Amino acid sequence: MFIFPNGVSRISGILRTSFSGYYWLLPHPPCFLQCQSLLFHTTSQSLTDSATKEQLDPFSLVADEVSLIAQRLRSLVVAEVPKLASAAEYVFKDGVEGKMTHSKVLLLMGSAMDFHVAESPPQGGGCALAIEHCKRQHSLAEITEMIHVANHIHDGIVDDANKRGGIGSLNFVMGNKLALLAGDFLLSRAFNALASLKNTEALLLLGTAVENLVTGETMQMTATVEQHCSMEYYMQKTYYKSASLLSNSCKTMALLSGQTAGVANLAYEYGKNLGLAYQLMDDILDFTGTPCSLEKGFLSNTPHGIITAPILFALEEFPQLRAVIDQGFDNPANIDTALEYLWKSRGIERTRKLAEKHSSLAAAAMDSLPDSNNEDVRNSRQALVILTQRIIRKE
Amino acid sequence: MFIFPNGVSRISGILRTSFSGYYWLLPHPPCFLQCQSLLFHTTSQSLTDSATKEQLDPFSLVADEVSLIAQRLRSLVVAEVPKLASAAEYVFKDGVEGKMTHSKVLLLMGSAMDFHVAESPPQGGGCALAIEHCKRQHSLAEITEMIHVANHIHDGIVDDANKRGGIGSLNFVMGNKLALLAGDFLLSRAFNALASLKNTEALLLLGTAVENLVTGETMQMTATVEQHCSMEYYMQKTYYKSASLLSNSCKTMALLSGQTAGVANLAYEYGKNLGLAYQLMDDILDFTGTPCSLEKGFLSNTPHGIITAPILFALEEFPQLRAVIDQGFDNPANIDTALEYLWKSRGIERTRKLAEKHSSLAAAAMDSLPDSNNEDVRNSRQALVILTQRIIRKE
Structure with missing residues (x-):
């Protein structure tokens, strides 16, 4: 058994992982x-069975x-x-x-x-x-x-x-x-x-991500009511806060692995769309989830914390909702009114559709990677695709 | 007249700089x-006169x-x-x-x-x-x-x-x-x-400086009374907070200029000792300066903000001061008692001596640089040495 320099066995023993009450063994x-x-x-024997993959x-x-x-x-x-x-x-x-x-x-x-390493490395x-x-x-x-x-x-x-x-x-x-x-x-x-x-490129990409995180938080904190009501502004802020770090890191990971710019951009697209899909589903859960998560949505950072994608879609359908937003949500009655508009709109449904679109784009990015003969590589890609599906089901 | 890419004239016109009521001209x-x-x-005509240098x-x-x-x-x-x-x-x-x-x-x-650039660059x-x-x-x-x-x-x-x-x-x-x-x-x-x-080395040096700044502030915020009373702890914290950034940046500046490791270390020593001398003189000013600066020293960040170099030297002379420190400075009477010990100790004088030592070390680092035939280079070195003297005079 080969021992890694940090003392961890490369053959890492039996992993007991719970998924839907099913325990399975993953040796590596x-x-x-x-x-x-x-x-x-050597070739991994672990994940070839498609039934196992589905339950993965x-x-x-x-x-x-x-x-x-x-x-x-x-x-x-x-x-x-x-x-x-x-x-x-x-x-x-x-x-x-x-x-x-x-x-x-x-x-x-x-x-x-x-x-890849060379066929006959020194x-x-x-x-x-x-x-x-x-x-x-x-x-x-x-x-x-x-x-x-x-x-x-x-x-x-x-x-x-x-x-x-x-x-x-x-x-x-x-x-x-x-x-x-x-x-x-x-x-x-x-x-x-x-x-x-x-690696200068890694530094530039991660540096950009850090700057985006700060910009996103500042956009959230300092937005005017007009900006709060703009879906474009909202999606830009959401990219900065919830997708920029993951997308830039995924791209960096590809570059560190010696991949082409094309492959690196696919990795970026995966991270970006996964991050956006995750946040949009989180927005839905703020309204449809537990009372605790509902409270989290309403009592969040700004007086306009309630204005996420579902409300913005509702606003498109019912422009009169704008008057409520203009008054702010210090008065709980305004929250109730906004919710009434939301429930009679297609806000939740359209947010879910948008999340599904980004989830599909993430999966498509994985599917567009050049074919690989390495089974472990294919298994990991498959896991990343499964993740895009899990996220929109929020399991 | 050559124009820099950023639109600034390289011959930057007349600079009117006030020093001791004397105005002088610096063309470049x-x-x-x-x-x-x-x-x-071309050769600078500006700073050759030693009388001018003294007043610089x-x-x-x-x-x-x-x-x-x-x-x-x-x-x-x-x-x-x-x-x-x-x-x-x-x-x-x-x-x-x-x-x-x-x-x-x-x-x-x-x-x-x-x-240096090559004698006959392309x-x-x-x-x-x-x-x-x-x-x-x-x-x-x-x-x-x-x-x-x-x-x-x-x-x-x-x-x-x-x-x-x-x-x-x-x-x-x-x-x-x-x-x-x-x-x-x-x-x-x-x-x-x-x-x-x-430049990876620049990144490592500046990254270290940022980490030191945070560590220094944390040391200040979280120190035990024992640590507050340790001159070694105090000087380590002072290096992190007041000298690490300057020293590492000075070193980086030397490296960006293509200097040897030896020269870069001299630049580091200059920055480090200048930063330490500056802070020690600032510590003295907290006690001997204006009422405003005195207040700043006493009302600073921690209950033990008063414990800087002068008090630590006083503590060496009068160990009974420790009992006052242990009680803390919420009670203004304890501040008065600590000041009484300070004024009858050599705390201020020893702090000034320490500042002078670091100032001399900074000047010595400059003097140890390899000789240069370039007059502008020599003028700048001279200015840096003058700065070490100014700092301990706190002009």
Whole structure:
């Protein structure tokens, strides 16, 4: 059994993953698998059965690697100042706040890229190259996760959030000041790790994503009523806040894997459309979900937090809704009136259609990738396509 | 007259700079001068007179360039979201909050480096190279200024500052949320500009500086009483907060100018020691300055904000001061008691000695640079040495 430099067995043992009450065995997470088949020319036996594929939780393919990354991030932030380290560690509890979704998608994207080493690499060269490649993939996933969490923390301060992702947000638990510093700390660590990748294009893409995140939050915070009522403005802001980081990271992942600009753009399109579809479905859940999620939608960051895609579509059908919006939602009666318009409009249905469109575009981007003979690559692509379907079902 | 690509005349006209009531003429700022002498083999006539040198305001050498950078930064931050742009612009008022000190030192450092082009560059090549070099120097100064201001803004939030640098701080004027976003925005712009430099070492050095700034602020915010009473802890924090950015930027400036690692380390030493000397003198001013600055020292960020170098030296002489520190400074009587110990100790004098030591080390770093035949280079080095003397006089 080959041991990875970080001490993790490349044959990572039995993974028990729950999906619809069904437990199945996955001996190898895909990045390791891909390295393994590159190095030892073995073939994965794991995911060939189409029945298994249908039941596949797409993220289970990378569960082991994501745990490893979460663990590494927790160690990484144990810095010189213990109080800050504990604050930063707080948000890397896998499955709690951050959910590590970015890492999961990115690792799948990494293994969906057909990484080649020369047929006859210099002795030991192929092995070293493949390991280095895996390390860079992990590093990019970590960087993206750190940027995401840093932004999440700062947004929590700006939005006066007391809960994000189901648990108390960092600013609520530890105060705004420590939360601000924890965000800054993570962002600076992310940029340092990015510098270590020594790839200018990666830096430009991720730098753009960070700038977009800030711009998106500022657009949300400072919009005029006119801007709040514009679907174009809303979609631009949604791209900045919910799709730019994922799309630019996916593109970077493709470039780090030595792919062409064309393939990198498909990876970008996947990330962008997945992010948009996810946010649009989240907008629907604010209205159709649990009372808790409904409250979240209504009590969100701005007096106009209620104005997301469903209300904007309702506004197109019922222009008289504008008068209610102009009055604002400090008065709960105005929320009720807006909801009345929403329920008699096709707002929810049209938002779902738009989410489905973006979901399809994401799947189409995966399907447009050049064919691969590598089964692990195909499995990862399949998992990414399944993910596009899951997102619009919000399972 | 040669016109720079950005529309600024390389022969920048008459600069009227006030120093001790004396007005003098400086036809060329040094970076332009250096480019000019590189391109046209002319010699500056400006600063040869030693009497003039003695009266030189070191920053006047780069006044024109700094104004240009301040103007560029104001334009740069006019982004897609006008409210944020106005917030960011607010802090780039030259001579008010930011003072552009980092830019001034860095531009002097840039022109203190002996930048060479080949004797017979390809037609037009020397010109293009020199212009590109100047642009990169300006870019580094802008990046450093943006990082400094972003940090300044976030520190203002953490410290609950209502005044920084003599005017209302951004968080006080525009609220914590917009200030937080403005800081994030500037930091992301800085990293994007850094990516455009396409220099991995620059990215690593500036990335380290950003991380140090955050670590320093966190050390200040979260220190135990034991740590507050440690001179070693204090100096480490002071390096992170007040010297790391300048030292790493000075080093980067040297590297961008194609200097050796040895020269780059001398530039680093200059920045580090200048930053430390500046902060130590600032610590003294908190006790000996105007009532306003005294108030600033006492009402600063933490309950232990009074514990800077002078008090730490006093504590060495009078260990019984520790009991007062342990009680904290919520009670003004404890401040009075601490001051009594300070005035009968050598705390101020020893802090000044330490500042002088660091000032001398900065000057020694400049004096250790390899000799240069270029008069403009020598003038800039001289200005940097004068600056080390000015700082300990706090003129």
